[in-house]
Amino acid sequence: MAGAAYPTSPVRPTRGLAYYLRVLRVVGIIKFKAKYTGAALGYLWSLAKPLAYFGVLWLVFAHLLRTANQTDDFALFLLIGILLFTFFSDTVAVMLPSIVEGGSILRRLAFPPILVPLSASVGIFITFLVNVSAIVVFIGIGRVSPRVEWLLVPPLLAELYVFSLGLGLLVAALYVRFRDVGQIWELAVQLLFFASAIFYPIGILPDWAQKVAFLNPFVQVMQDIRHAVLGSSGPNDLTAATVYAGAGGRAIPIAIALILFATALAFFRREGRFFAERV
Amino acid sequence: MAVAIEVTGLSKSFRIPHEHRTYFKEYFLHPLRRTQYERNDALKDVTFSVEAGEFFGIFGPNGSGKSTLLRILAGIYVADSGRVQVTGLLSPFIELGVGFDLDLNARENIRINGTLAGLTQRQLDARFDEILEFAELERFVDQKLKNYSSGMLMRLAYSIAIQIPFDVILLDEVLAVGDESFQRKCFVTFDRFKREGRTVVLVTHQHDLLRGFCDRVLLLEHGVVGAVGSPGDLVGVPSEGALIG
Numbered sequence: 001m002a003g004a005a006y007p008t009s010p011v012r013p014t015r016g017l018a019y020y021l022r023v024l025r026v027v028g029i030i031k032f033k034a035k036y037t038g039a040a041l042g043y044l045w046s047l048a049k050p051l052a053y054f055g056v057l058w059l060v061f062a063h064l065l066r067t068a069n070q071t072d073d074f075a076l077f078l079l080i081g082i083l084l085f086t087f088f089s090d091t092v093a094v095m096l097p098s099i100v101e102g103g104s105i106l107r108r109l110a111f112p113p114i115l116v117p118l119s120a121s122v123g124i125f126i127t128f129l130v131n132v133s134a135i136v137v138f139i140g141i142g143r144v145s146p147r148v149e150w151l152l153v154p155p156l157l158a159e160l161y162v163f164s165l166g167l168g169l170l171v172a173a174l175y176v177r178f179r180d181v182g183q184i185w186e187l188a189v190q191l192l193f194f195a196s197a198i199f200y201p202i203g204i205l206p207d208w209a210q211k212v213a214f215l216n217p218f219v220q221v222m223q224d225i226r227h228a229v230l231g232s233s234g235p236n237d238l239t240a241a242t243v244y245a246g247a248g249g250r251a252i253p254i255a256i257a258l259i260l261f262a263t264a265l266a267f268f269r270r271e272g273r274f275f276a277e278r279v
Numbered sequence: 280m281a282v283a284i285e286v287t288g289l290s291k292s293f294r295i296p297h298e299h300r301t302y303f304k305e306y307f308l309h310p311l312r313r314t315q316y317e318r319n320d321a322l323k324d325v326t327f328s329v330e331a332g333e334f335f336g337i338f339g340p341n342g343s344g345k346s347t348l349l350r351i352l353a354g355i356y357v358a359d360s361g362r363v364q365v366t367g368l369l370s371p372f373i374e375l376g377v378g379f380d381l382d383l384n385a386r387e388n389i390r391i392n393g394t395l396a397g398l399t400q401r402q403l404d405a406r407f408d409e410i411l412e413f414a415e416l417e418r419f420v421d422q423k424l425k426n427y428s429s430g431m432l433m434r435l436a437y438s439i440a441i442q443i444p445f446d447v448i449l450l451d452e453v454l455a456v457g458d459e460s461f462q463r464k465c466f467v468t469f470d471r472f473k474r475e476g477r478t479v480v481l482v483t484h485q486h487d488l489l490r491g492f493c494d495r496v497l498l499l500e501h502g503v504v505g506a507v508g509s510p511g512d513l514v515g516v517p518s519e520g521a522l523i524g
Binding site: 013014019022023026027030034102104105106107108109110111115178180184273274276277 | 293303350353354355356357371373374378379380382383387390391392394395396397399400
């Protein structure tokens with residue numbers, strides 16, 4: 001480098017893993033910080049939302065309707081479900097409008113457009129990790145003793161992240177063409193929340209409905225994580241392996257997550273060449 | 280001499296729908312109705328080349344395809360047909376500059392733009408102060424950009440664009456909203472680019488710029504190359520666009 005005011009070109013790649021990771025780190029952290037500056041309670045809001053859901057559902061199902069006694073440790077059972085669902089739905093929700101909102105920079109600089117939704121998702125992931133740590137410290141300790149199965153949690157979270165990213169990329173690319181996608185997703189989130197056995201044991205569903213529910217990778221991940229964290233807790237401790245009768249059944253939702261991700265990625269890349277013109 | 284930019288038979292058209300079908304509803308209510316499109320041929324069979332180290336001007340009336348051409352050179356738009364070859368690193372300054380997030384401050388926007396352009400943390404740190412100094416925005420570095428005037432935004436954008444290492448720079452209407460002192464600073468950088476042998480493509484309506492800096496100019500009219508030649512021959516009578524520039 002010449003050290004002059006306008007240095008001659010060092011290598012300045014806009015591809016490769018190091019470049020992607022650098023952008024995700026820099027942009028992700030800046031947007032994460034920006035989200036919470038200016039709000040009086042700042043970061044606490046992102047913890048308040050899942051905790052409020054938890055409070056309401058716990059009150060209703062553990063005290064008013066008393067359906068919760070089918071599960072040994074309903075509070076943790078519910079909390080795991082809500083935290084995972086918040087992570088899943090927030091990731092998709094933040095990716096959905098990202099291309100349209102990032103139009104200003106996409107129209108002026110050539111870079112891989114996939115970085116826009118991916119860097120938007122980084123903040124949600126950080127939030128999730130902080131929330132989990134906070135809750136583990138305040139509630140988890142003393143109620144469950146560590147088990148070997150906990151080692152399964154990180155790969156299961158990775159699967160959930162892949163599934164969320166796949167869905168997020170798909171809706172982000174579709175939203176550029178069809179603004180309805182925003183409303184559709186809002187409705188879909190509500191329906192998924194009720195359909196995903198978050199606040200009720202999946203065992204109360206008829207057999208056929210269990211089979212349908214487990215097609216959703218979110219349900220499989222949630223049940224597997226509940227199983228890993230809480231251990232075997234009676235007839236409602238169901239995983240994909242039990243529902244599809246056989247260890248091979250476990251592969252069905254995993255395959256769905258991977259296929260969705262691959263398809264969404266291909267679709268996003270095809271559409272991505274024209275984002276700058278369409279946003 | 281080496282060629283920095285080679286454009287061969289470049290065409291680009293946009294389809295502008297008469298009724299914008301952005302909602303699924305349209306498809307359900309009128310599944311058989313074909314959307315009517317108006318074809319806008321922004322560029323038609325454009326061929327030219329720019330030599331390395333050349334200061335190349337592009338001018339023409341509004342809507343003649345200048346910005347579209349620059350966006351294709353920058354790799355932002357995809358051409359329908361034809362070939363574009365740019366040799367060396369490129370820095371674009373298009374439509375009043377780089378893309379900013381107005382809810383973030385200057386510091387954060389510089390980081391985001393520099394990183395997206397491929398700079399490492401260290402390269403960015405080395406240039407950070409210089410970017411602010413050239414833009415004369417040191418005092419405002421922690422202010423959100425929505426509080427900036429258009430002139431300030433433009434200074435920041437130009438400052439970032441020239442600090443991103445480049446061999447070829449694309450400048451679209453760079454002086455449109457700058458004041459006189461900023462214009463003079465830009466002229467100093469133009470001279471510097473020439474001395475350093477960098478390739479500059481400048482889109483402008485200002486004829487004195489075309490005559491003062493450009494080695495060659497290209498006249499673009501309705502998406503077609505009207506003429507390429509020395510500014511002395513081609514730039515004379517002010518074109519209609521000059522009123523805006």
